[in-house]
Amino acid sequence: MIRKVLHTSDWHIGRRLKNHERYDEFKKFFAWLEGVIKSEEVEALLVAGDVFDNTTPSAKAQDIYYSFLGNVARSSCRHIVIISGNHDSPAFLDAPKDLLKLFKIHIVGQACEDPSDEVIILRDETGEPELVVCAVPYLRDRDVRTFRAGDDANAAEASLLSGIRDHYERVFACASEAAAGRDVPVMAMGHLFARGGRVVEGDGVRSLYVGTAVEVGSDLFPDFLTYTALGHLHSPQVISRKNVRYSGSPLAMGFGEAGQGKAVCVLELDGAKLTDVKEISVPTFQRLERIEGNMSEIFRSLEFFAGQHESIWLDVTYTGEEAPGALQDKIDEYVKNFPLLEVLSLRDETKRTGYAADVASYKSLDEVKPLEMLHILFEHYQIPESQQAIFIPMYHEILREAGAEF
Template sequence: MKILHTSDWHIGKTLYGRKRYNEFEAFLTWLIETIEQEQVDALLIAGDIFDTSTPGNRAQQLYYRFLHRVAASSCRHVVIIAGNHDSPSFLSAPRELLKALDVHVTGSLSGDPADEVLILHNTAGVAELIVCAIPHLRDRDIRLAEAGESMQDKSRKLIEGIRDHYATVINQARLQRAALSPAIPIITMGHLFVAGGQTIEGDGVRELYVGSLAHVPASIFPADMDYLALGHLHVPQCVNDSPVMRYSGSPLPMGFGEAGQEKSICLVEFNHSGSTTPADVRLIRIPVFQPLERIKGNWKEISDRIFRLIAEHSCAWLEIIYEGDELITNLPERLQSTIEDSSLEILRIKNNRIIRQILDQTGEGDTLEELSVHEVFEHCLSAHAIPAEQQAELRLAYQEILTSLNEDDGRAG
């Protein structure tokens, strides 16, 4: 049996104002072709299908057209879980209709962990795969807030809640397998941040819970699981050096920090001996549908690289970071002149020489653009001379508000 594992599509995401629907459409077309070429039996999508909880019409059109095409392919099953960017209610709304296409959606917890255990059957009606489809676990789903609890208490409760939920669902799956056949593989799907996971600057990965409290240890996952299909981190990677515990990564670079990173999906194959033999995992490289490039340096280094790209007939989108000592006040005009009549497009220009000059004059150490929301809050604490004994409490309140905003489901009614 062949299974494809992918995640973090973020359909609808823009890059410095540029819409990327052509890239998303090209990826989904390629994915259908790959499913047919590899004769895939099941497709697992581990969260963050959309970039926002209120996807636009074009994003929805791409999603539903893709599912319709999958239903007509060799793929017998599709399993989708919600990520932290998705609206659980939006994803779940057509779930009964999608079941007719063998598309199984888990948007949120139902109150019964058994609902997250899916038994998938082959064309003869025989069970062939068990999937623990665990969506992104929101803070309010797994922890009861108590007055006066410390950050350490919150962290402990979050980790315990996540661990307990995964253990309960996986145990349910084991019971189901024992009643059917020990040869049936069990795959666990999840959307969360495992401690030690690799991220890249500008990749759009945001904290799931309060601060970084719920970077869960890899030890919450049983060592004997047949395969763990995770979403949330955009860099393809193994968890705890295990070849069968993986983040598939995002199919498209979410920002210029990911420019040049090789993207892939995971092809997982089980032989007929079932789960007694570890899954064979192979990465399938995703083509680059829209090249991105970050160019840094002085004017000569930047212009030389641009001229090389022009000579190669590149159609890349560029981020230019000027770091030279020469003060260039007309940098945007000079750059536009350089790429004139080419297929290159500059989406962002950052003139560090001008920034340094302004900061030297104002005495400030950062610009708002360069700061994360957490750093802005820390600057506010310092600027208003908040006493140290009050800062911890204010940080906690701020982080809880930010988490609540990130987790709000705009589709829930």
């Protein structure tokens, strides 16, 4: 019988952060995960979707994936079950499926017509079932075939939702039949938005879900399930009952997720009974920090992070009231002395608002002469005269080059 199962999801292998590649982080994460599988003596691994960040993973991303699968197949872990998420290409994940089955790696990329194809019966050395897994991949409209011409958005959503429920229920019926009369745990896997789930601002889930913004009630998961391993939301969390969970993504997908605890879940079983679930924290392999403030606050933070003597990727937002001038140049000039600091993103979100509205109420835009416009901007940005003196000749030069009338 299986005693330990590890649940993880949302790896997003190949994910970049503001155009920075993150392969090193992925390699470190998988090396760490192999260590956990070994030290915890994990016997089955469940991966609840979003294996890759996009539908055409790079050779490097695939190398990382297959190396990991190879290493796990040689470890204490006897079974691996992987479903696709909304980021994955179902066909791409499925392609090596028959070969991987030889290593007891089960892939369900594409939603199946026959519900029994999504019921994976994991067997021990003697051929006895030791775990039944309902491996339901991310379900798209076309998978549940609910859309009818003429449906409005509400009707389309309602029928997608009922199509999803229907699909799960058929898979559960099959699984409960397979497990009938045996003391064997039955688990579900899914990649969906369970009602009540927490989403972190800027983690890319909300925006990517547009079109199929359906939230599924957790009553979908029947009581006979020992555990439900979900993917899609990026912070580890329990949904309604302790045995319906999101493991969350192991890496912060963006600065919005930085500082948020990342985890994988390790379940302990006694026969068909779940005796414990623990979240094991994933170490931070690349520190991400946000800096926000006026010029002196930004530089104070840069100085602080420079003093940390570790690799830090920064997201900088200028919110001061003065025009920042050559913000990028000033920051570049500073960080070039600290190779461990990298500014991935720099934004000017100054607090000097209101000018756009004022300009709109000004006569008509083409009645305003260019130089007059510059002075409107000075006034509304409250640019000190000393700075105006720098801008005016530059502006003249631009106008001359553009052949504009002053």
